[in-house]
Amino acid sequence: MKAKFTVEGLRNIRQIGSIASSSGYLTRKIIKGIDFEKRLNVLELGAGDGVITKEILNRMSPDSKLYSYENHAGLAALLEDIRDTRLTIKGECVSNISQLDDNYFDIVISSLPLALFNTPFKNKIYENIQSKLRNTGIFIQYQYSLNDYKDIEKVFQNCKIDFCLLNLPPAFIYKVKMN
Numbered sequence: 001m002k003a004k005f006t007v008e009g010l011r012n013i014r015q016i017g018s019i020a021s022s023s024g025y026l027t028r029k030i031i032k033g034i035d036f037e038k039r040l041n042v043l044e045l046g047a048g049d050g051v052i053t054k055e056i057l058n059r060m061s062p063d064s065k066l067y068s069y070e071n072h073a074g075l076a077a078l079l080e081d082i083r084d085t086r087l088t089i090k091g092e093c094v095s096n097i098s099q100l101d102d103n104y105f106d107i108v109i110s111s112l113p114l115a116l117f118n119t120p121f122k123n124k125i126y127e128n129i130q131s132k133l134r135n136t137g138i139f140i141q142y143q144y145s146l147n148d149y150k151d152i153e154k155v156f157q158n159c160k161i162d163f164c165l166l167n168l169p170p171a172f173i174y175k176v177k178m179n
Contacts, residue, residue, distance in 0.1 A: 021048065021049050021051045022048070022051045022052055022111070022142075022167060022171075023164070023166055023167040023168065025164055025166035025167060026142065026164040026166070026167040026171050026173075027051055027052050027055045028055070029162055029164045029173055030052060030109060030140055030142060030173055031052075031055060031056060031059065031109075031140075033175075034059075034107060034138065036056075036059040036060050036061060036064070037061060038061065039061055039063045039064055040060065040061070040064040040065075040106045040107060041064070041065050041067075041104055041105045041106050041107075042056060042060070042064065042065070042066045042067070042105065042106065042107045042108075042109065043066075043067050043069075043097065043100075043105045043107070043108045043109070043132060044056065044066060044067065044068040044069065044108075044109050044110075044111075045069050045094050045097070045108065045109070045110040045111065045112050045125075045129075046069065046070065046071075046094070046110060046111035046112040046113070047068035047069060047070040047075070047076075047079055047089075047111070048070065048075050048111055049075055049078045049079075050068075050078055050079050050081075050082055052109060052111065053066065053068050053079065053082060053087070054082065056109070057082070057084050057086060057087060060086060062086075064086055065086055065088070066084075066086055066087050066088070067088045067090060067100070067105075068087060068088070068089050068090065069090045069092065069093075069094050069096075069097065070089070070090070070091060071091070071092060071093045071094070073091065076089065076091035079091075094112065094125060094128075095121075095124065095125075095128075097128045097129075097132060098128050098131075100132055101132075102131045102132060103131070103132070103133070103134055103135070104132060104134070105132050105133055105134065105137060106133075106134055106136075106137050106138070107137060107138050107139075107140070108129050108132065108133055108137065108138070108139045108140070109140045109141075110125075110129070110139070110140065110141040110142075111142060112125065112141070113143075114141070114143060114147075114148045115143060115144075115145060115147045115148065122148070122151065123155075126151070126152070126155045126156070130155070130156070133178055134178070135178050135179050136178060136179055137177075137178045138175065138176065138177050138178070139156060139174075139175070139176040139178070140173065140174065140175050140176075141173075141174045142164075142171045142172065142173045142174070143171065143172050143174070144169045144170070144171055144172070145172070146161075146172055149161065149172070149174065152174050152176070156176040156178075157176075158176060158177060159174050159175070159176045160174070160175045160176075161173065161174055161175075162175065
């Protein structure tokens, strides 16, 4: 699966944003602090090959739900191999999250390559995430640079930064707790 991700990343770096799957270290840092014991509705944007998806499912309570978006057909096909009734795979663009119920998700985890998107598209993503998150929700985004930190901080406020050196490439993790 990791080899397929690398091949797809090399073929289409502008869509995928990386040539390596997220490391276990990065995955654990991303989900650190989430209370998976309670019922959660989780939205994952840019699920890739499912590394983070699987870790979320491994920790989620039986009555929780995970919606995972992946626009790349080859990677979305890999997600289809994950057999879990709590998982809904959306093989479409994240701009379609506007069709989901507002104020429904407790957690939004984004692996989207924001640095590769134009500003109007990013602003639409931020707007959609805000409308989908409960007012007690958590938004988590990781990137390989700090390029979008100021924009995320401006939109969401109260953004904390973590860093994971043990990933290829090393990554910055932005965490926003609403209210």
